[in-house]
Amino acid sequence: MSVHIADHPLIKHKLGLMRVKDVTTKDFRDLASEVARLLTYEATKDLETQKKVIDGWAGPVEVQEIKGKKITIVPILRAGLGMLDGVLDMxxxxxxxxxxxxxxxxxxQPVEYYVKMTSEMDKRIALILDPMLATGGTLLATIETLKRAGCQAIKGLFLVAAPEGLKRITEAHPDVEIYVASVDERLNDIGYILPGLGDAGDKIFGTK
Ligand code: URA
Structure with missing residues (x-):
């Protein structure tokens, strides 16, 4: 399945707090980080592990370590930065x-103005971060940029998605796995998600 709607009470509760009209910048920022942490837990459930033997306190002990592909986190400027610390915590x-x-x-159309990727993108799992998956235009451009760089395993973490954007992405890139805290009702006529969160970038950075 390529769309995973996080069905966890903590995620639902925290997202509810983020929707409050007068939420403070600090609370919104903290909650975005906390939900990002929980989405990371969901999005990494299928990572393979391998056994290895280490020196434990009572002698050799078999433990598990994450196997193979390494991860690159891909925040989309600027609002994606609001989820970065939470994912890096994990x-x-x-x-x-x-x-x-x-x-x-x-x-x-979205026009790329900044791209700085790490090495060996073809060997990594990319975790794209953006609080809002609205029309899907920016996400589509990001996926295409990552695929051009050789990336073969792409996941996206979002706080809220619109059905219109989700449909666009899953049709164009069925291989990309989407993890989202909530799929809301629809987009309004200027591309904002309803009921949504408002402008997530402004709320994270305290601008407007
Ligand atoms: N970006 C936002 O910050 N909010 C939306 O609802 C849509 C796009």
Missing amino acids: IPTAKVSVVGYYRNETTL
């Missing part, structure tokens, strides 16, 4: 690859 050795897009006001 995977502290992950490399971070950052991407940024602006919207061409004539074509309304």
Whole structure:
């Protein structure tokens, strides 16, 4: 399955707190990090492990370690940065690859203005971060950039998704695994998710 809707009471509770109209910047930021941590737990459940023997306190002991592919976290500027610390708390050795897009006001298409990827993208699992999967335009551009760099295993972590954006991504890239805390009702006429969270970037950074 490529869309995983996190069905966890802690995630539901925390997302509910994020939806409160007058949520403070600090609370919104803290909650975004906490939900990101929980989504990371969900998104890494299928990582393979292998056995190894280490020197334990009472002699040799067989333990498990994560096998094979290493992870790169891919926050989409700027709002994706609000989930980065939470994911790094869970995977502290992950490399971070950052991407940024602006919207061409004539074509309304995302235009890449910043890409800085780590090495060996073809050998890594990419975890894309963006609080909101709205129209899916930026996510589509990010997936295409990652695939052009050789990335073969891509997952995306989102706080809230719109059905329209989810459909667009799953049709174009059925191989990409999506982890989301909630699929909301719809997009409004300016591309905001309803009921959604409002402008997640502004709420994380305290701008507006
Ligand atoms: N970006 C946001 O921050 N919020 C939305 O609802 C959609 C896109």
